[in-house]
Amino acid sequence: MYLDLLNKQEQEDFLELARYSMGLNGEHKAEEEAILTNYKYECQLVEYIAHRQEDIKKIILTLKGSTKKVKKIILVELFGILLADGEVCEEEAKFVDILAEGFRIKEYEVDRIQRWVEAMNDIVQEGYELISR
Structure with a gap:
């Protein structure tokens, strides 16, 4: 949604973080792969393969x-991508904490971001339900 505001190097670094975070729960789920593909399109890096x-x-x-x-x-x-399966597992939460600490983003801001993404996901799902009826 906002990845076009990053420069190309930041976009590539983000795609590396996204790929890394997908494996923290022990598997790469289909929902996560679909979101990663959308992110690549948004960044206009469709052929990008995480290699770092x-x-x-x-x-980081x-x-x-x-x-x-x-x-x-x-x-x-x-x-x-972390909420693609509806929850953030313990390993994913630890990774977010590491990022937030390194980025100097306060815990309440991270909580707010997570709540916003959850609400946005709910709204999108509700939209699909509305148009499918």
């Missing part, structure tokens, strides 16, 4: 230098 998974700490360190707006966009969009 072992460098995730370096990617690089993104620490981004603006607060970029960091919040990354969290919003990551919650989009």
Whole structure:
């Protein structure tokens, strides 16, 4: 939704974080893969293949230098993929905490972002239900 506001390097770094976060619960679910594909289209990086998974700490360190707006966009969009299955597991929550701490985003802001993404997902689902009846 907001990935077009990131520069190309930030978009690539985001796609690496997204791919990494997908595996934190032990599997890559179909819903997550579909969202990642949408993210690639949004970034106009359809052919991008995550190849820096072992460098995730370096990617986080690089993104620490981004603006607060970029960091919040990354969290919003990551919650989009983390909530694809309807919940954030313990490992995913730990990863968000690491990001938030590194990004210097307060816990209440992260909670607010998560609530907003959950509400947005509910609204989108309700829209599909409305048009399907």
